[in-house]
Amino acid sequence: MAESPAAETVKPLFSSQEIARRIDALAGDIAACDLHDPLIVAVLKGSFMFAADLIRALHGHGLTPEIDFVFLASYGESTTGGEVKILRDVTSAIEGRDVVIVDDILDTGQTLDFAKSLIKSRGARSVRACILLDKTARRQVDVTADFTGFACPDKFVVGYGMDLGHRYRELPFIGVVENSA
Ligand code: IMP
Ligand code: MG
DSSP: OOOOOTTEEEEEEEOHHHHHHHHHHHHHHHHTTOOSSOEEEEEETTTHHHHHHHHHHHHHTTOOOEEEEEEEEEEESSSSOEEEEEEEOOOSOOTTOEEEEEEEEESSSHHHHHHHHHHHHTTOSEEEEEEEEEOGGGOOSOOOOSEEEEEOOSSOEEBTTBOBTTBSTTOSSEEEEEEOO
């Protein structure tokens, strides 16, 4: 079980209050789309906290979404990029559904591109994407999200479900890892 290196600190970038406010606005935007029998597909692991808060906010906006999970992993580089593999597939019927894919970060775009193609190939009536953070600087694949929480600087961020080597997912805020040594 890895402890944080002594010289490593997490500098807050988005507070839990800022995240909550933004998620409520995202839920309002999603509710305004008048989706029919919406199915939320959250991409594990990084989006689990975001998805949990988003569906509660959707409830507040009068929606009764179903939720499912797809566990995707990308290989080829240490933290992101490369080929995307399905580690756990969705179990819900996708045919004819209005699907909203939820992910933590849109980085190179490979994960979201793969997830959108997967859901489309299963016969969804519509596919939208809601991402919490958009790192536009690193995009390699031409893919966009329909709903975006925040623009993210080109830095490695952690917390609120996101990790660095399995650490920091539990933080209620989003921050940047800094080495002060
Ligand atoms: P993409 O396929 O390159 O767009 O990568 C998207 C995935 O990479 C996200 O869902 C995250 O799991 C991971 N990722 C990218 N940047 C970061 C980061 O700064 N912190 C934590 N995870 C990240
Ligand atoms: Mg992810």
